[in-house]
Amino acid sequence: MTSFASFDLPAPVVQHLSDTGITAPFPIQTATLPDTLSGRDVLGRGRTGSGKTLAFALPLVTRLAGRRRVSKRPSGLVLVPTRELANQVNAVVEPLATSLGLVTTTIFGGVNQTRQVNALRSGVDIVIACPGRLEDLLGQGVLSLEDVQITVLDEADHMADLGFLPGVKRIMDRTPRVGQRMLFSATLDNGVDVLVKRYLTNPLHHAVDSAESPVAAMTHHVLAVSGADDKKDIVQELASGTGRRVLFTRTKHQAKRLAKQLTTAGVPAVDLHGNLTQPARERNLAAFSSGAVRVLVATDIAARGIHVDDVELVVHVDPPAEHKAYLHRSGRTARAGSGGDVVTIMLPEQTGDMRTLTRQAKISAKPVSVRPGDKLISELVGERAQVVSAAQAAATVPSAPQQPQRAAGGGQRRGGRGRSTGSGQGPATSASAPQRTAGRGRAGQSSGRPQGGAGSRSVYSSSTGQAPVDSRGQAGGARAQGGRRPSRRATSTVRSV
Structure with missing residues (x-):
């Protein structure tokens, strides 16, 4: 069996992988590493959960090791579509970089830029950024991309879906043409093929599977x-099991309401959607990642860029509008070779749409008529969690922050700093080094000081349920809101990213 030790990787990197239980590469890593480590431009295609992040993280840190660090002039750049993904990527890249003496930072909107600017001035080797805030800082002269030797475009198809390609092109035009470029994407539609033709030089193509390929273990x-x-x-019933499960709704309002309904019924649940402030989002995700709460009710904000270990069940409470969303939602389970179940609840009026959805997603599931308490539902639930009172369930869920009082004519309170924790393609017990940067945010309509306990210190995206916000933090004309830092760090475990 191929191991990471068989590739031309630095000993500290191999040792870090071994220490965190990562020994066998996934197919996308095995396919691309010989070429990326040699400096070739590579186009990697693979579905969610296939291990693309480590596939580009290893050559990125290996080839940049030993370069002289210059203030405001990074040598490595990773572009990602959302802030959630920026934090997840940094959680994988940073420990590898640290093992070789490299420094990473994240750049994204929705938070005060001061800490990002200070990090750039101090000197960083690798920047992991969303396009909007990065363009803002470039326009301010805070950094230059003239020394970038390696550029990675991660989830390029998602950046295309969100309309970020014009900004991506402007950023890429400011990087040296002679540098190495790696592009990883599940598909090549919506203009991604234009990026490949314009910015990659004689790229080697590696496709381990199609974005439309359902996971065999799912x-x-x-x-x-x-x-x-x-x-x-x-x-x-489906929410009442002992394992982690993600329930997807179509709208933010439905996600909030369902999480409250479940908690009131004695099933502790947290929500994740675009109406939450960043501190609330990070608190809720940390509670879910740590296992303090086993049910996450989310909009499509969690369909990509959120990678939590051991999600055994995904429930489409509301079927998504199209098959790509179905596949990305479903991809929260059955990651890194593990198994998982995906359930779609279908009302009579949704029969025709579901027939089209399953055909386009290339899954063979046939509708089964069920009633509450049926055997099939019990099998999907598995072991049931202990029944608790509504008060006990509510006590388990992270508290909502209180809105600070403001004097007449006064401005909004400023928020605090945050850090992200996570781990790479390792076992559920592994945890990564804390993330280097996050920033201050502005307290929103419902934000104030988050409560302690399970609160994570990472800063997550303020994307909306159906269309994540851009990296400047804008969503339908409203600025994404931040808040004060939670009091304790929670460790989220991540497997295949």
């Missing part, structure tokens, strides 16, 4: 229910 179920009452009861 079992799909379509549960046909007779009406809204049965649907509500079945969703509550």
Whole structure:
């Protein structure tokens, strides 16, 4: 069996991988590493959870090791579509970089730029950035990309979906043409092929699978229910297991309401959607990642860029609008070779849409009519969690921050700093080094000081449920909000990224 030791990787990097339980490369890593380590431009295609992050992180740190660090002039650049993904990528890259004496930082919107600017002035080797804030800082002269030797475009198809390609092109035009470029994407549609032709030089193509390829270890179920009452009861049943599960809704309001309904019913649940402030988002995600809360109710904000170990069940409470969203949502389970179940709840009026969705997603699941308490639902739930009172469930969920009082005519309070924790393609017990940068944010309509306990110190994106915000923090004309830092760090475990 191939191991990382068989590649031309520095000993400290191999040792770090071994220490965190990472010994066998995934297919996308095995396919691309010989070429990327030699400096070739590479186009890597693989579905979510295939291990693309480590595939570019290893050559990135290896080839930049030993370079002289210059203030405001990084030598490595990773462009990502969302702030969640920036934090996740940094959680993988930073420990590897640290083992070779390299410094990383993240750049994204929705937080005060001061800490990002200070990090750049102090000197960093690798910048992991969202396009909007990076363009802002370039325009201010805070950094230069003239020394960038390696550029990575991660989830390029998602950047295209969000309309970021014009900004990506402007940024790429400011990097040296002679540098190495790596582009990783699940698909080549929506203009991604233009990026490949314009910026990659004789790229080697490596495709381990198609974005439309369902994961073999993932079992799909379509549960046909007779009406809204049965649907509500079945969703509550599916949420009541002992393992982690993610429930997807179509709108932010539905996610918030469902999380409250489950918690009131004695099933502790947290929500993740675009109406939450960043501190609230990081608190909730940390509670879910640490296992303090086993149910996450989310909009499509969590369909990409959120990688948490051992999610055994994904429930499409509301079927998504199109098959790509279905596959990305479903990809929160059955990661890194593990198994998982995906359930879609279908109302009678959704039958035609689900028939189209399953055909386009290339899954063979046939609708099965169910009622609350049916054997199939019990099998999907597995071992049930201990029933708790509504008060006990509410006590488990991270508290909502209180809005600070403001004097008449006074400005909003400023927020605090944060850090991200996570781990790479390792076992569920592994944890990464803390993230270097986050920033201050402005307290929003419902933000104040988050409570302690399970609060993570990472800063996550303020993307909306259906269309994540751009990296400047804008969503429909509203600025993404930040807040004060939580009091304790929670460790989130991440497997394949």
